Amino acid sequence: MRSLSILALAAAAGTAVAQVSPFPGAGPGTFPGFATNDSSLTSCDSAAWPDQVTGDVLVPQQPDEELQEMLKEIDPARIEAIIRKLASFGTRHTLSQQNSTTRGIGASRDWLLEEFKRLAEPSNGRMTVELQSYIQQTQPPRILFPVNISNIVATMRGSEAPGRFYVVSGHYDSRNTDPNDYIGDAPGADDDASGVALAMELARIVATRDPKATMVFTAVAGEEQSLFGSGFQAQTYRNSSVDVQGMYTNDIIGASRGDRGQNDPFTIRLFAQGPPTTETTAVRNQRLTIGGENDSPARELGRFIAEVAANEYTEMNVGVIYRLDRYLRGGDHRSYLEAGYPAVRFTEPNEDFAHQHQQFGDLPEFCDFEFISRVAKVNLAAMWSQANAPGTPTGVAVNTSVLSNDSILKWNAGNETSLASYEVVWRPTNNPFWTNSVDVGRVNTVTLPISKDNTIFGVRAVGTNGYKSPASFPFPG
Helix, strand or coil, X not given: CCEEECHHHHHCCCCCCCCCCCCCCCCCCCCCCCCCCCHHHCCCHHHHCCCCCCCXXXXXXXXXXXXXXXXXXXXXXXXXXXXXXXXXXCECCCCCCCCCCCCCHHHHHHHHHHHHHHHHHHHCCCEEEEEEEEEECCECCCECCCEEEEEEEEEECCCCEEEEEEEEEEECCCCCCCCCCCCCCECCHHHHHHHHHHHHXXXXXXXXXXXXXXXXXXXXXXXXXXXXXXXXXXHHHHHCCCEEXXXXXXXXXXXXXXXXXXXXXXXXXXXXXXXXXXXXXXXXXHHHHCCCCCCCHHHHHHXXXXXXXXXXXXXCEEEEEECCCCCCCCCCHHHHHHCCCCEEEEECCCCCHHHCCCCCCCCHHHCCHHHHHHHHHHHHHHHHHHHHCCCCCCCCEECCCCCCCCEEEECCCCCCCCEEEEEEEEEECCCCCCCEEEEEECCCEEEECCCHHHEEEEEEEEECCCCECCCECCEEC
């Protein structure tokens, strides 16, 4: 076990905790309330407590030159063309016909499969495309008869850590006002051709690159009937012990104007669940006892995305919401969460419900293709950064065997070729985002002159390329 003590640095000038937002400064495009940290709320004397005697104020990660070029390649015209094509199939209801070439979910499925294959061609075989299908038996109230459900899956195999997966999805099925009307039109432009178009555009760009870990781009079906396609996909990965370290679903990302006329074209909402439902009762109780309810894997993923993807290169704010989803709604990230994977949902900042689940309202003309392109930049910045960093540290623990004002952290040492060091991050217990950090080198234990009673810690891995993983929250151990 390699160890580092920071206690010797205690005599150096301390760096007080600063309230640092991962979002751009307030302005006309700023999402009010939670997309920025208002300095008026954090400038009082008590906000600088507890004082720290080591580390630096955390500086958000910025895209490197390669990622900057990739972000510039996102094309609103391509996104628009995909959305219009999907809407042209009339309906993509999961129970609609599957033997037509022009209408129904079968026609859209076949078009998506061929289009994903075309997008994968520049990868020279590294990106493979498959149809992932099964027969869903009758399950009232929304599966009225046995039906074939198919997901289209494009997998770009990683060059260094192919066993580590990151998934981005949209659902290509649609519905109208009646969830069981599989005959009438259901164009589904915003919900959710927009998310599918995003996943396809990212697949096109990544097909010409060389990610270190595996990246998956998928269009799933059965979402409107109860998340059937994503449920089958997530459980397939779980049953095969696939290490999915991040899942991003994009569902209703087509516009920024709400039904009251409110408009925020430079913000995307990100929903992140709290304590995992898959945790045992003992682990859940321990999490609540130590104040870790806001440090679930999903919320660590949300913090990571906000840090790396809200900047001048994406032109977006990321509004992190500590909630599974909106009231009365659900999304495909839930399937991954229920399989034990960290997953989040992106949704537009202001919803117009007349443009969802409507044969007359969910049309391409109500989509903002420039906005969708910026949301695509957020996804690409985060997913690429995560796939090219070392994996999220495992076995992270804080020593609680004795009373002490110091904190001893330990974790499992990684063996990835591009692993350069580890970084400890921390924040006051009432702050939503990491505020401070210290690089401790390539060790697997460290002693810090910071009281664990007053602080939330995390440990993240740093690559030789500068990319950093999401943080992992320490349990007592």
